[in-house]
Amino acid sequence: MLTLRIRRRTLLAVVGVVAAVAAAGGAIASWSTSTSGNAYSKAGTASPLVLSDASASTSADLYPGADGTLKLKVANPNSFSVRITAVALTSGGTITSNVAACNSGGTGVTLTNQTGLTLDLATNAGATVFSIPGAVHMSNSSDTNCQGAVFTIPVDVTAASS
Amino acid sequence: MRSGIVAIAAALVLTGTSAAAWPLAAAGSAKAKAGALVGNQPTPAKSDAITVALSWAATPGASGYTIQRSGGVGSIGGTCTGTVIGTSCSDSPVVPLTTYSYTVTPIAGTWTGTASAPRSITA
Numbered sequence: 450m451l452t453l454r455i456r457r458r459t460l461l462a463v464v465g466v467v468a469a470v471a472a473a474g475g476a477i478a479s480w481s482t483s484t485s486g487n488a489y490s491k492a493g494t495a496s497p498l499v500l501s502d503a504s505a506s507t508s509a510d511l512y513p514g515a516d517g518t519l520k521l522k523v524a525n526p527n528s529f530s531v532r533i534t535a536v537a538l539t540s541g542g543t544i545t546s547n548v549a550a551c552n553s554g555g556t557g558v559t560l561t562n563q564t565g566l567t568l569d570l571a572t573n574a575g576a577t578v579f580s581i582p583g584a585v586h587m588s589n590s591s592d593t594n595c596q597g598a599v600f601t602i603p604v605d606v607t608a609a610s611s
Numbered sequence: 612m613r614s615g616i617v618a619i620a621a622a623l624v625l626t627g628t629s630a631a632a633w634p635l636a637a638a639g640s641a642k643a644k645a646g647a648l649v650g651n652q653p654t655p656a657k658s659d660a661i662t663v664a665l666s667w668a669a670t671p672g673a674s675g676y677t678i679q680r681s682g683g684v685g686s687i688g689g690t691c692t693g694t695v696i697g698t699s700c701s702d703s704p705v706v707p708l709t710t711y712s713y714t715v716t717p718i719a720g721t722w723t724g725t726a727s728a729p730r731s732i733t734a
Contacts, residue, residue, distance in 0.1 A: 501639070509646040558643065596648060598644070600642065609634050
């Protein structure tokens with residue numbers, strides 16, 4: 450009798466958990482798939498992060514044979530906070546500079562793809578500059594005309610809601 | 612039976628947790644900026660009758676320096692010849708009562724920086 454009562458209680462508790470999770474899952478599902486313009490889809494539609502020009506905030510710290518800092522200027526237009534977890538060179542992308550002679554002579558600049566980052570952006574955060582030290586490397590073969598140049602590095606940014 | 616129900620519930624909870632992390636991706640560009648090498652003016656001093664000692668402040672990013680000399684005859688000598696690693700060297704021999712002018716140019720890899728302003732000394 451006692452065993453039966455415990456089993457009933459356990460079963461009810463499990464049913465309760467399942468119902469709660471199912472309800473949550475339903476809400477999340479309508480976030481991700483609805484495009485009909487109802488209240489749920491408006492609140493839950495994910496907009497891509499916005500990457501913009503970070504050259505104004507770029508400090509000069511890249512020299513031949515040394516690592517430098519990558520500057521990432523990104524905004525979060527979403528109504529939820531996000532965490533950037535990875536930054537990688539766009540597949541097939543080329544790093545260029547604002548100095549033609551540097552590009553023709555060879556920038557010598559490479560990006561080390563970054564994973565495991567914890568760069569947090571608040572809900573509806575405006576353009577925010579993140580610095581990732583040591584992400585960029587300049588080889589000793591970098592052309593002398595690259596002095597003072599600003600390098601544009603095409604990247605793919607991976608993030609998740611947090 | 613009970614362990615089976617608990618396992619199902621745990622799996623559902625885990626599913627709910629992972630669904631909460633909304634994946635986002637963006638493509639764009641990041642920036643990095645190169646420095647520029649600018650030499651710092653040397654401080655020359657007579658260390659003996661035929662030697663001028665030079666020292667200068669380090670230039671960020673430089674891996675070495677070349678020293679240029681004008682005035683007198685001949686070319687720079689001593690430890691100031693070729694690429695100098697460090698921020699001091701001695702030019703020898705020099706001719707007494709001759710005025711020499713020195714500049715310092717930082718280098719790094721294939722980069723050659725801007726020479727410093729000259730500074731003179733009479734040996």
